Amino acid sequence: GESVGLHLPTLSVQEGDNSIINCAYSNSASDYFIWYKQESGKGPQFIIDIRSNMDKRQGQRVTVLLNKTVKHLSLQIAATQPGDSAVYFCADLRPDFQKLVFGTGTRLLVSP
Amino acid sequence: DGGITQSPKYLFRKEGQNVTLSCEQNLNHDAMYWYRQDPGQGLRLIYYSQIVNDFQKGDIAEGYSVSREKKESFPLTVTSAQKNPTAFYLCASSAQSGTGAFFGQGTRLTVV
Numbered sequence: 001g002e003s004v005g006l007h008l009p010t011l012s013v014q015e016g017d018n019s020i021i022n023c024a025y026s027n028s029a030s031d032y033f034i035w036y037k038q039e040s041g042k043g044p045q046f047i048i049d050i051r052s053n054m055d056k057r058q059g060q061r062v063t064v065l066l067n068k069t070v071k072h073l074s075l076q077i078a079a080t081q082p083g084d085s086a087v088y089f090c091a092d093l094r095p096d097f098q099k100l101v102f103g104t105g106t107r108l109l110v111s112p
Numbered sequence: 113d114g115g116i117t118q119s120p121k122y123l124f125r126k127e128g129q130n131v132t133l134s135c136e137q138n139l140n141h142d143a144m145y146w147y148r149q150d151p152g153q154g155l156r157l158i159y160y161s162q163i164v165n166d167f168q169k170g171d172i173a174e175g176y177s178v179s180r181e182k183k184e185s186f187p188l189t190v191t192s193a194q195k196n197p198t199a200f201y202l203c204a205s206s207a208q209s210g211t212g213a214f215f216g217q218g219t220r221l222t223v224v
Contacts, residue, residue, distance in 0.1 A: 008152055034213060043118075043202050043215035044155075089154065091213070093206070099168075100145055100206060100213050102155045 008087060010107040019077040019110075023090035023103045028071060030092035030101075035064060035075045038087045038105070047075070047088075077108075085110045115139040118203050118216035125190070125197070125223050133188045133219045135203035142208040144186035148172060149200040149218075158201075161186055162208070190221065198223045 013019050025033070031052040036044035050057045050064045050073075057064050063076040073090050089105040116137045125131045135144065143162050147155040157170030161180040175194025180186055186205075190197045200220050206213035 008154065036215075041218075041220075043217045044204075046214060093213070099157070099160055099170075100143075100204065101157070102147075105154045 008105050008107045010109060012109045012111065013080050015080060015082060015110055015112050017080050019080045019084070019108060021075045021077075021088050021106045021108065023073040023075075023106075025071050025073060025090070025092045025101075025103065027092065027094055027101075028068075029095060031095050032093040033064070033066060033073055034091045034093070034100075035062075035073075036089045036091065037084075038089065040086075044089060073103075080108075080110050082110045082112055084108060116203060116205055116214055116216040118201075118219050120219060121217065123219055123221045125221065127223055128192045130189055130191050131221065133190065133201055133203075133221070135186045135188065135216060136184055137186075137205045137214075138184065139205055139207075139214065140183070141205035141214075142183070143206045143213075144180070145204040145206075145213075146170075146176075146178065146186070146188045147202040147204065149202060151200075155202065158188065197221055 034049045035047045037047050038044040048059045048064050055066050061078045065074045087105045087107050090103045119134045145160040146158040149155050156172050158176050159178040161167035164183050167180050177189045200218050202218045204215045
């Protein structure tokens, strides 16, 4: 969905837990999706991406799931660590305008 | 930071002055983007450019201007018409094929 400057929701987990961060997108024509991690005072860092012809993709400790039917994207982080504490954003790339649109981010807080 | 350089990292401006933020990329990407981020909030699209000598307004273009004279460069000017310019500004680029959108480390602009 479009980022409209809303305050960020927060997910608090314990170290070692699995974390699931969710994102809804609005444009059914979007065919490429990216998850970013942003630490305080830094630019967003690319984590993992997925194309619309896939419903799951795995990286190192991260998995992205895509449900095109309900236009929903999730990021799963296994064995969450304190260093995973950050704000996480999803983004979708609109194929017609090549426009990268961000969803409302989620702040992940990991307690030791 | 994926080959995208933003400068300066911190910038102070007096009210009524225009200021230009630099963004350079050596990734040979066609598309470039400027986003604004306010504290504790998500990213809002200011301008984006798909090719040289072409750019489109994003969601919050008022008070900003851009140019795209070279593929590698996409400078953003914050004009005196921008009523609340204090924010964190982020530049990104992506290949025309829509893969691998990467961000710079941002410029924090403060109006004094």
